[in-house]
Amino acid sequence: MIQIPDSGYILPSPFSAFEVDTEQNTLSFLIRIRGAGSRFLSQLKSGDQLKLSGSLGKGFQTNIHNKMIVCISGSEGIAPFWKVISLLHKENKIILLAGFREQYDAEILTYFRPCQNNVDIHYTINPQPVTDLLTGIIEPDFYIYVALFL
16 A cells, blocks of 8 residues: 555555665556546655555465466556566466556566566457456466456
C-alpha cells in the first residue's frame, strides 16, 4: 500500500515493486493512471517521500533450478515478474504469458529482452483475460506464477 504524506491520499490498491536498485537506493513501481491518487503518484519526482506498507501476499519462490516456470500476468500484474524472471532465467526455462488492453502497455516487455534466451514471451492485446493464451497443456511439474490486475 502507498500513502502520500501531507496529501490526504491513501491508495488502497496494492502495488507490486517493478525494480529494486539497492545501489541507487530506489524502488520503482508500474502504475496505470486510473484516478486522482495514481495521477498524483505519476507526478512525483525523485526525492519525494512516500509511506509504504507491506509486503502483501506470499511472494515468489526463487530457489528453483532446472525447471519449467510459467508466469501469467494481466495488465500491471506483470510488474513483479521482471525481478522474478531476471533471478530465475539463467537456470530455468520460463514462459511468460501476458495480456494487455492496449498496444502501448506491451512496451513494458522491452525490459525482458536481456533474458530472452531462456524466456518464451507470448502476449495478447485484448480486453479478454490473459488466460485465453493457455492453449497448450500445462505439465504437472511446471511452477506457475500468476499476477493479475483486474
